[in-house]
Amino acid sequence: MSDVTETTEFDPTATATEADAGDETALTPSQLEEEGDIAADYIEELLDIADLDGDIDIDARGGRAYLSVNASEGSSNLRVLSKPDTVNALQELTRIAVQTKTGSFSRLILDVGGSRDARASELAVLVDKAIARIEEGADSAALPPMSSYERKLIHDIASERGYSSESEGEGRDRHNVITRA
Template identity: 65%
Template sequence: MSESVTERTEPTQDQLENEGDVAADYLEELLDIADIDGDLNLDVRQGRAYVSIEAESNGLDVLSAPETVQALQELTRLAVQNKTGAFSRLILDIGGSRDARRRQLETLVNAAATKLDEGASQASLPSMSSYERKLVHDIAAEQGLVSESYGEGADRHTVLRRR
C-alpha cells in the first residue's frame, strides 16, 4: 500500500496578510466581548503572520500569561483556518508576552549552559511548543551550544550540549 504525501507550499505575502486581517477581525471581536481596549498590529515575518495586541492600560494583563497567549493563538489559528480553508502558523503576541517568554527561555538556556560548564554532558529543558523550541535553538546557537529536540507531541523537549 502506498501513501501519498501532501506537500505544503509556503503561503504568499498576500495570503499571510489576509491571515493577519482575518485574525485581527477575530481578535477585535474577542476584545470587544471582554470589554478590553487594545491596539492590533499586523506584520509578516519569516513566512508567518504576526499579530500583536498592545494596550496602554492594564487590561491585557489577564491575557498575557504564556498559557493564555498559547490558547488564544490556537483559537485564532482555528478561526483563520475556518475562514480561509488553509492551515495557519500565525504568531500572537499580547502585551509583549513573546519578548517576556524569550527572556525566560534565555534564562533556561543560561542555566543549562552553567550545568554544562560544571561538567554535565547534556542538559534537558522542559517540554514546550514548536515556536518556543525554535527560540531555544536560536538562543543556544548564539551561545555556541548544540541543541536537538526529542520526544513526540506535548512531550517534545530540547536537549543542549557543548560542541
C-alpha cells in the first residue's frame, strides 16, 4: 500500500516560462492541488495493481503539479519503474488521467525514485560539455533532441551558467542550441 504525503506550499506567483508554456495559461494553486490529487490517486492505484510500494509526495514547481514517488522504507522494488523511458510513459498516462477528470491540458511532472534529479544532473553535464566547446571557439553547441521538460531544464541550466539556449527543430527532432549570452 502506498502512502500519500501532500505538500501544500503552492507558489501563487509561479507561472510557466515562455519556452515551455505554449498557449496554456498558468494554473491557480487550487487547480494545481486538484491535478496533484487526481494524479496521486491514479499512481496509487497503479502501484497497488502492480503490487509495488511507494510514498507519493505532491508539490507545485514552476506552475506545474509535481508528483514524486519514492520507495517506502525498507523497500526497493520501485526501481523497476524508475528508468527514464518508463517514467516518461507513466507521466503521459498520468497526464491523460488528469486531463480526463479535469477536462484541461495537464503539464504535471512525475518523478519515480529520483529519476528526474538524476536526469537533471546528466543534463547539467551535457550543458557543461557544450559550454566547453563554445569556450574552445565554437559559435554554438547543439544538443541531442529531448522532451520539452528536458529542454526547459537545459534553458535553465544554460542561463544559470551565463549562456543562452534556444530550442530548434520540429517534433522529435526538437533540440537545444547553446550560445554565448
